[in-house]
Amino acid sequence: MATIEVVNVCEYEALAKEKLPKMAFDYYSSGAEDQWTLQQNRNAFQNIRFRPRILVDVSNVDISTTVLGLKISMPIMVAPAAMQKMAHPEGELATARAAAAAGTVMTLSSLATSSIEEVAATGPGIHFFQLYVFKDRNIVAQLVHRAECAGFKAIAVTADTPRLGRREADIKNRFVLPPHLTLKNFEGLDLGKMEKTNDSGLASYISSQIDRSLSWKDIRWLQTITKLPILVKGVLTAEDAKLCVEVGAAGVIVSNHGARQLDFVPATISALEEVVTAIQGRIPVFMDGGVRRGTDVLKALALGAAGIFVGRPVVYGLATDGEAGVRNVLQLLRDEFELAMSLAGCTKLSEISRSHIQIGNEKSKLSISRL
Ligand SMILES: Cc1cc2nc3c(=O)[nH]c(=O)nc-3n(C[C@H](O)[C@H](O)[C@H](O)COP(=O)(O)O)c2cc1C
Numbered sequence: 170m171a172t173i174e175v176v177n178v179c180e181y182e183a184l185a186k187e188k189l190p191k192m193a194f195d196y197y198s199s200g201a202e203d204q205w206t207l208q209q210n211r212n213a214f215q216n217i218r219f220r221p222r223i224l225v226d227v228s229n230v231d232i233s234t235t236v237l238g239l240k241i242s243m244p245i246m247v248a249p250a251a252m253q254k255m256a257h258p259e260g261e262l263a264t265a266r267a268a269a270a271a272g273t274v275m276t277l278s279s280l281a282t283s284s285i286e287e288v289a290a291t292g293p294g295i296h297f298f299q300l301y302v303f304k305d306r307n308i309v310a311q312l313v314h315r316a317e318c319a320g321f322k323a324i325a326v327t328a329d330t331p332r333l334g335r336r337e338a339d340i341k342n343r344f345v346l347p348p349h350l351t352l353k354n355f356e357g358l359d360l361g362k363m364e365k366t367n368d369s370g371l372a373s374y375i376s377s378q379i380d381r382s383l384s385w386k387d388i389r390w391l392q393t394i395t396k397l398p399i400l401v402k403g404v405l406t407a408e409d410a411k412l413c414v415e416v417g418a419a420g421v422i423v424s425n426h427g428a429r430q431l432d433f434v435p436a437t438i439s440a441l442e443e444v445v446t447a448i449q450g451r452i453p454v455f456m457d458g459g460v461r462r463g464t465d466v467l468k469a470l471a472l473g474a475a476g477i478f479v480g481r482p483v484v485y486g487l488a489t490d491g492e493a494g495v496r497n498v499l500q501l502l503r504d505e506f507e508l509a510m511s512l513a514g515c516t517k518l519s520e521i522s523r524s525h526i527q528i529g530n531e532k533s534k535l536s537i538s539r540l
Pocket residue numbers: 196197198210248249250251278279280299327402424425426427428429457458459460478479480481482484
C-alpha cells in the first residue's frame with residue numbers, strides 16, 4: 170500500500186473497509202442506534218469558523234505541548250480503541266510504536282488484544298491506560314498495578330459505559346472476537362475469551378463483567394490504589410466537570426465514546442465549552458470525537474481543550490498499512506494542524522484563543538460593540 174496516495178485521514182476509512190472483514194469494519198465504524206451523535210461529531214465542526222489574524226510572523230510555529238507534565242510533540246494523542254489485532258496482526262504494538270515515533274501519547278484499552286507489558290516492551294513512548302472497572306475489584310487493582318509497574322503515565326477511567334451502547338451492526342453480525350485473538354490483559358484471569366452469543370458478544374461480555382454500580386466514590390478509591398493521575402473519560406456536562414475537580418481527577422476527557430454509547434448526546438465539540446467554563450482552569454480538559462482535520466484540532470484548542478485524542482482514524486490507518494498507516498495518520502494531522510495555526514496567525518499553542526473562532530451566528534465581540 171502506497172501511503173503517499175493518501176492526502177487526508179478521512180481517506181483511510183474506505184481503504185480500511187476494503188481490507189477488513191465486514192464484522193471487524195462494522196465494529197470499528199459503528200455508532201449507537203440511529204447514529205445521530207455519530208454524524209453530529211463531524212457536522213458540528215462545520216458550525217465553527219475561524220477569525221484568523223494576518224501579518225503575524227509564522228516562520229517558526231511550535232506545536233509542542235505538555236500533558237500532565239509530560240512533553241509531547243503536538244496536542245494530538247491516540248485514544249483507546251479495543252481489539253486492534255482485528256485490524257492488523259501487530260495491533261496495539263504497531264499503534265504504540267507509531268505514537269512513540271510521533272512523540273505523542275498512546276492510550277491502551279483495557280480490552281486490548283496486546284497486553285500492558287507487551288505495549289511497554291515496544292520501547293520508549295508515553296503510554297496511558299484506559300480502565301474499565303470490572304465488578305471484581307481485585308482485577309481492577311491488579312490491572313492498575315500492572316500499568317503502574319510497566320511505566321504507564323496515567324489512568325483514563327471510562328465513565329460513560331456502565332453498559333454497552335446498542336450498536337446494531339454488532340448485534341446483526343453477532344460480533345465476537347475472532348478465535349485466534351484474546352483480550353490479552355485478562356488471559357491469565359480466564360477472562361480473555363469472548364463467548365459467541367445471540368447478540369453482540371462484546372455487549373454480553375461487558376454486561377457480565379463491568380460494574381454498573383461505578384460511581385464518584387470509586388474515583389476517590391482509584392486514587393488510593395495508585396499514584397498515577399486519573400483522567401475521567403466521558404464528561405459532557407458542567408455538573409460532572411465540577412464533580413471531577415471535587416473528587417480529585419487530574420483531568421477530564423470530553424468524550425461521547427465516539428458516539429457509541431448514548432445516542433442523541435451532543436457532539437463533543439459542542440459540549441466542550443460548557444466543560445471548560447465549569448472547570449475554570451483547575452485541571453486540563455481534553456476532548457475526543459470526530460477529529461479528522463488539523464482545523465478540528467485548532468477549533469478544539471480555541472474552545473479551551475489542552476489536547477485532543479483520535480480514535481477511528483488510527484484504527485483505519487492501522488488496518489490499511491500497519492504501523493506506517495498510523496504514522497501517516499498522525500503525520501497528516503500534525504501537518505494540517507501546523508498549517509492551520511500558521512494561517513490563523515498563531516505561533517504557539519498559548520496564542521490560540523476563543524477570539525480565533527466564531528460559532529453559529531455568533532458575531533465577534535468587536536463587531537457587536539461597533540454596531
Ligand atoms: C473501535 C473503537 C473501539 C473503542 N474502544 C474503546 C475502549 O476500549 N475504551 C474506551 O474508553 N473507549 C473506546 N473507544 C472510544 C474512543 O476512545 C474515543 O472516545 C472515540 O473513538 C473518539 O472518537 P473518534 O473515533 O471519532 O475519533 C473506542 C472507539 C472505537 C471507534
